[in-house]
Amino acid sequence: MNWRARLLALDGMMPALDDTGRLAWGTLADAPDDAELVFLGLDEGKACFAAVPPHGDSRPRMANPALWSLMAALSPEDLALYGGARSLVDWHARHRFCAACGGDTRIAKGGWQRDCPAEQGGCEAQHFPRTDPVTIMLVEHGGKLMLGRGLGWPEGRFSALAGFVEPGESIEEAVAREVLEESGVRVRDVSYVASQPWPFPSQLMIGCHSHADDDVLTIDETEMAEVRWFTRAEVQAALAGEEGAAFTAPPPHAIAHHLLHWWIGA
Structure with missing residues (x-):
């Protein structure tokens, strides 16, 4: 485990904030043992990750006033980072099964792909985050x-x-x-x-x-x-x-x- 790596703190799909109102970060040790990790990129040489939650959230934005308020308080930099992370982990949470054969998929390419592996009886389909x-x-x-x-x-x-x-x-x-x-x-x-x-x-x-x-x-x-x-x-x-x-x-x-x-x- 790289001690320099950081884990974005999320409460489900909600961002956690530190005492200064910025996005809160932990270490990879804070991730659940069975969590899938998505690589978000590098920040001052430190690898940044987010853990895929058990469930996604496809509700309209107006359905979660607390999130609306939190987003309004974030800086443009933090808002962009959180928005990208949210989209990515939400997609993973809602695409754990292959759309072609229904088999289990697994994370690939640092979280920017999901595969349906042949060794698990899958069809070898590759799935990518959608926009x-x-x-x-x-x-x-x-x-x-x-x-x-x-x-x-x-x-x-x-x-x-x-x-x-x-x-x-x-x-x-x-x-x-x-x-x-x-x-x-x-x-x-x-x-x-x-x-x-x-x-x-x-x-x-x-x-x-x-x-x-x-x-x-x-x-x-x-x-x-x-x-x-x-x-x-x-x-x-x-x-x-x-x-x-x-x-x-x-x-x-x-x-x-x-x-x-x-x-x-x-």
């Missing part, structure tokens, strides 16, 4: 911005519309389809703005901007609680956290927050 592409888009018309509140979200919390990219779709097609499905609005001139990995459980958020042909809304009530148009002044007030703002903006660690700032400055 699901999701478009998250600003829709603009007449100087106003379309934002939505998903089902189960707190009252007043609005964000950019978002949805998974389906097989065979381009990013531009996914943006147009999702906006049409959720709001009934047709969009054009889709452009890329920025991206962000999002560990719930393992998405890549692809931030885009688009223009709507009109502002008439037909809301899909099976997905959205509200969809509204907001003026530039209303968006600015929400981002500033002003009392009486028209809506509550996404938190600073979410790409939607940065997309709103980008739009204000565009």
Whole structure:
């Protein structure tokens, strides 16, 4: 055992924090004897690992307010590290059996692969951590911005519309389809703005901007609680956290927050 190696402290899938509010670290001796270890990388020459928990967590982010609060308190560096570790160990926890033959799989290549070993009667399939592409888009018309509140979200919390990219779709097609499905609005001139990995459980958020042909809304009530148009002044007030703002903006660690700032400055 390398005394220089570090183990990310996790309570299930929740990050543990030290007295300074940073991610807490232990040693490999803190890992359960039967735990699978995932190699996260090197930090100042020290190998960093995370232990795969007994169970994964594919619940939506809003289902765990405590985690939401913890993530908001992490520094950008710690948030990126925790997000990557969370996605990886969650995938391992939920993929212990082969999708091809149902046999037991085992960790390989430092945790960046799982194998179905022939010596255990397996089919020799190799499995790799997945990343699901999701478009998250600003829709603009007449100087106003379309934002939505998903089902189960707190009252007043609005964000950019978002949805998974389906097989065979381009990013531009996914943006147009999702906006049409959720709001009934047709969009054009889709452009890329920025991206962000999002560990719930393992998405890549692809931030885009688009223009709507009109502002008439037909809301899909099976997905959205509200969809509204907001003026530039209303968006600015929400981002500033002003009392009486028209809506509550996404938190600073979410790409939607940065997309709103980008739009204000565009």
